[in-house]
Amino acid sequence: MGVHQVKLTINGKTVVEGVESRTLLSDFIRDGCGLTGTHVGCEHGVCGSCTVIVDGAAVRSCLMFAVQADGLEIETVEGLSQNGELGPLQKNFKECHGLQCGFCTPGILMSATDYLSKHPEPTTRELKEMLSGHLCRCTGYDGILKAIQKTVEENKETIS
Amino acid sequence: MKPAKFDYYRPTTVESALSLLDESGFDGKIIAGGQSLVPIMNMRLSTPDCLIDINHLNDLDFIELDNEKIKIGTLTRQSRVEASAKIKEKCGLLSEAVPFIGHVQTRNRGTFGGSLVHADPSAEIPLSLMASGGSVLIASKDESREVKVEDFFVTYLTTDLLPTELLTEVHIPVWEGRIGHSFQEISRRHGDFALVASACQLCLDDQDKISRVRLALGGVEAVPLLVEEVNQIMAGEKISEMLLDKVAEIVKSAVDPESDLHASSEYRRHLATVLTKRTLQTAYNRARRSM
Numbered sequence: 001m002g003v004h005q006v007k008l009t010i011n012g013k014t015v016v017e018g019v020e021s022r023t024l025l026s027d028f029i030r031d032g033c034g035l036t037g038t039h040v041g042c043e044h045g046v047c048g049s050c051t052v053i054v055d056g057a058a059v060r061s062c063l064m065f066a067v068q069a070d071g072l073e074i075e076t077v078e079g080l081s082q083n084g085e086l087g088p089l090q091k092n093f094k095e096c097h098g099l100q101c102g103f104c105t106p107g108i109l110m111s112a113t114d115y116l117s118k119h120p121e122p123t124t125r126e127l128k129e130m131l132s133g134h135l136c137r138c139t140g141y142d143g144i145l146k147a148i149q150k151t152v153e154e155n156k157e158t159i160s
Numbered sequence: 161m162k163p164a165k166f167d168y169y170r171p172t173t174v175e176s177a178l179s180l181l182d183e184s185g186f187d188g189k190i191i192a193g194g195q196s197l198v199p200i201m202n203m204r205l206s207t208p209d210c211l212i213d214i215n216h217l218n219d220l221d222f223i224e225l226d227n228e229k230i231k232i233g234t235l236t237r238q239s240r241v242e243a244s245a246k247i248k249e250k251c252g253l254l255s256e257a258v259p260f261i262g263h264v265q266t267r268n269r270g271t272f273g274g275s276l277v278h279a280d281p282s283a284e285i286p287l288s289l290m291a292s293g294g295s296v297l298i299a300s301k302d303e304s305r306e307v308k309v310e311d312f313f314v315t316y317l318t319t320d321l322l323p324t325e326l327l328t329e330v331h332i333p334v335w336e337g338r339i340g341h342s343f344q345e346i347s348r349r350h351g352d353f354a355l356v357a358s359a360c361q362l363c364l365d366d367q368d369k370i371s372r373v374r375l376a377l378g379g380v381e382a383v384p385l386l387v388e389e390v391n392q393i394m395a396g397e398k399i400s401e402m403l404l405d406k407v408a409e410i411v412k413s414a415v416d417p418e419s420d421l422h423a424s425s426e427y428r429r430h431l432a433t434v435l436t437k438r439t440l441q442t443a444y445n446r447a448r449r450s451m
Contacts, residue, residue, distance in 0.1 A: 004168065020165070021165070021166055021167065021168035021211070022162065022163045022164065022165050022166060024162070024163075024198075024202075027162075043161040043202050044161070044198075044199035044202055044203065045195060045198070045199050045262075045266060048263070048265060051265055054269075057237075057239070057268040057269070058264065058265045058268060059265055059266075059268050059269040060195075060265055060266065060269070062198070062202070063194050063195055063198040063199065063266075063269065064194060064198070064269070065168070065194075065198075065211075067168050067170075068170075068191075068194075068213060068215060070170075111264070111265055115264065129259075129264070129350070130263075130264050132263055132349075132350040132351050133262070133263025133264055133265045133266070133351060
């Protein structure tokens with residue numbers, strides 16, 4: 001039941017810490033690393049607010065133990081801003097009323113970031129399917145969808 | 161909601177995982193994707209003394225086609241199965257079923273074998289496997305064995321697997337000929353557990369008569385239910401309104417679902433008949449279109 005030494009990368013920075021085996025990755029990110037952008041909602045994988053990107057895949061950080069993340073690369077919402085400026089997806093959330101209270105937002109941002117990297121031109125249906133893994137009780141999802149779709153359009157322009 | 165304390169081991173070979181499992185016996189538990197295990201640990205419905213993490217057993221992460229059989233390693237992520245062109249071509253039923261499991265984010269982590277050993281009676285992978293037929297390979301420190309899917313599920317959340325055993329891979333036969341499949345389910349919200357799910361795979365002869373069919377229903381019994389009587393009476397027949405009505409009657413009397421917060425027994429029984437008709441008709445239409 002001892003403490004395990006883990007070495008992992010969070011937003012490009014190497015972290016070496018001792019963790020108890022039962023410490024959830026979500027708690028480790030918040031309490032161990034002080035990155036409180038990752039929110040903890042239901043703690044059983046339903047609400048999606050703790051979603052982070054682990055080795056290039058959006059997953060629930062409340063359904064992983066920190067010790068399992070040893071050697072892996074983690075991206076959290078703090079990694080989305082560039083030089084203190086909001087990233088493009090974050091800016092569009094702000095502009096399109098993609099959030100109100102903001103509790104679910106970090107998780108959705110991470111899911112959408114991962115999803116767009118793999119599906120650069122998603123259909124509305126595909127985006128709704130992706131968003132079904134997140135509970136938002138403020139927006140009705142409309143603004144969230146608009147923000148993501150605006151980002152898709154901007155990405156297309158940048159490429160062409 | 162935090163899990164109770166446990167010892168953690170991360171073996172890098174299947175052999176060492178099996179030795180650890182043998183030593184820990186009833187106190188040990190395998191963790192792979194953890195998408196079902198960690199929630200129940202967080203709620204302290206389960207408090208294993210020892211977790212054996214198989215996420216580093218890369219040998220158990222594969223999709224292979226071998227002698228008209230698809231072989232899927234237990235650690236293969238559900239999202240990989242979903243995206244596999246090989247599986248779409250050779251076992252379309254599975255490709256259709258996997259997107260119904262939870263959400264994108266849970267399928268990224270959840271594993272193929274994990275869903276089978278968890279054995280939720282409404283889960284999609286166990287149900288699809290029941291409809292396609294196949295077997296699972298099980299290993300322990302001293303021996304390995306193969307169990308047919310029909311014999312694998314015992315009751316709610318319980319399989320034939322012993323505490324010292326590990327499910328290592330799954331074999332699914334590739335059906336040849338004019339094949340059709342369909343997977344459908346009803347849930348209260350997208351990604352929720354199915355109230356009732358239905359999976360079917362069938363094969364037609366050159367006169368559009370059913371030469372072979374396997375219909376299975378989920379969420380109506382303690383294990384995925386292969387509806388043998390239906391499968392027997394449909395052999396040699398063409399699908400018609402009358403046949404579907406007859407099949408629906410059989411399903412109605414064959415299932416005895418439980419009532420819970422989400423749906424009454426009557427409603428589940430009704431859904432079972434409706435989904436049976438829909439999956440059979442869809443699978444039949446698809447098979448007829450294939451030459």
